[in-house]
Amino acid sequence: MTLIGDLKGYSYPLTPKGISSVVGDLPWHYGTENLNFVYKTDPDAVAAYLPEPLEPGDHPGTVYVSFSKWYSLWDNQLDMAVANPERARYSETIVWLSSSFKGLQGQTCICAWVDNDFTLARGWFMGFPKKLGVTYQSEYHHLNPAMSPVGVGTRIKAYTVAHGERLMEGTLTIDRKVPGGELPKPMGLPVLNIRHFPSIVPGAAPSVLELVQINAEDVRRGDVWAGSGTLTFGSSNTEEFMAGLPPREVLGAYCFSSGYTITGGEVLHSWV
Numbered sequence: 001m002t003l004i005g006d007l008k009g010y011s012y013p014l015t016p017k018g019i020s021s022v023v024g025d026l027p028w029h030y031g032t033e034n035l036n037f038v039y040k041t042d043p044d045a046v047a048a049y050l051p052e053p054l055e056p057g058d059h060p061g062t063v064y065v066s067f068s069k070w071y072s073l074w075d076n077q078l079d080m081a082v083a084n085p086e087r088a089r090y091s092e093t094i095v096w097l098s099s100s101f102k103g104l105q106g107q108t109c110i111c112a113w114v115d116n117d118f119t120l121a122r123g124w125f126m127g128f129p130k131k132l133g134v135t136y137q138s139e140y141h142h143l144n145p146a147m148s149p150v151g152v153g154t155r156i157k158a159y160t161v162a163h164g165e166r167l168m169e170g171t172l173t174i175d176r177k178v179p180g181g182e183l184p185k186p187m188g189l190p191v192l193n194i195r196h197f198p199s200i201v202p203g204a205a206p207s208v209l210e211l212v213q214i215n216a217e218d219v220r221r222g223d224v225w226a227g228s229g230t231l232t233f234g235s236s237n238t239e240e241f242m243a244g245l246p247p248r249e250v251l252g253a254y255c256f257s258s259g260y261t262i263t264g265g266e267v268l269h270s271w272v
Contacts, residue, residue, distance in 0.1 A: 023122045024074030031071040031259040037170045037231040038064040039247040057098035067158035090116040091135035093160040098186040107186035127193025133162030172253035175227040211269040222257035229253025
């Protein structure tokens with residue numbers, strides 16, 4: 001007789017050997033290339049996404065969109081970049097709000113689009129409300145005679161496509177290098193996300209509905225390039241935030257690489 005403990009794996013599918021999980025064991029290790037746009041919008045519209053006891057942060061009305069390329073590994077399959085390179089890289093777009101919990105200043109993800117199954121599932125485990133989509137971003141090769149190295153004067157563009165809709169598009173024109181500590185908040189603040197898993201019982205409360213803080217260690221950051229940016233939203237039949245949180249003013253745009261390890265998280269509050 002098979003017992004539930006005989007099936008192994010961090011996540012579905014659970015199998016006798018536990019090697020088929022869509023997401024492998026913590027800790028999870030990341031390297032990223034980010035193109036971020038910070039903008040102002042209606043503070044009341046931002047507050048509508050932050051249920052008590054989560055509240056708007058010290059930067060009400062501040063939102064940022066991050067177009068990014070990700071390189072990741074989980075701890076029990078550190079050779080994945082060689083064994084199956086497709087499962088060690090993905091693209092993503094994330095929308096972040098300034099938030100707070102009992103005085104702790106943070107940032108909360110309200111939507112994200114990724115192009116791979118493992119990062120979608122892993123995101124749900126951490127409270128990232130991910131959907132499938134594709135992020136396209138300018139890439140330059142340092143040995144291409146017609147491409148200059150990234151620096152002052154470089155223009156970088158990114159846009160996000162999901163379900164046939166071009167959701168948003170941003171362009172950065174680099175004019176300076178800045179210290180990493182000058183990245184505007186809420187960038188770099190603790191991640192305060194809402195984890196939600198519905199009950200299979202009709203009409204029942206969610207099985208999980210909790211506010212969590214994600215723990216990151218060994219944080220690293222490369223050169224930070226900054227400049228003027230443009231950010232536009234398209235129209236969508238399904239993405240509510242497109243009309244509700246449009247950019248009123250772009251405050252800045254930034255391009256940089258980063259790395260860190262997610263070791264887990266803690267539950268700050270449960271609504272169930």
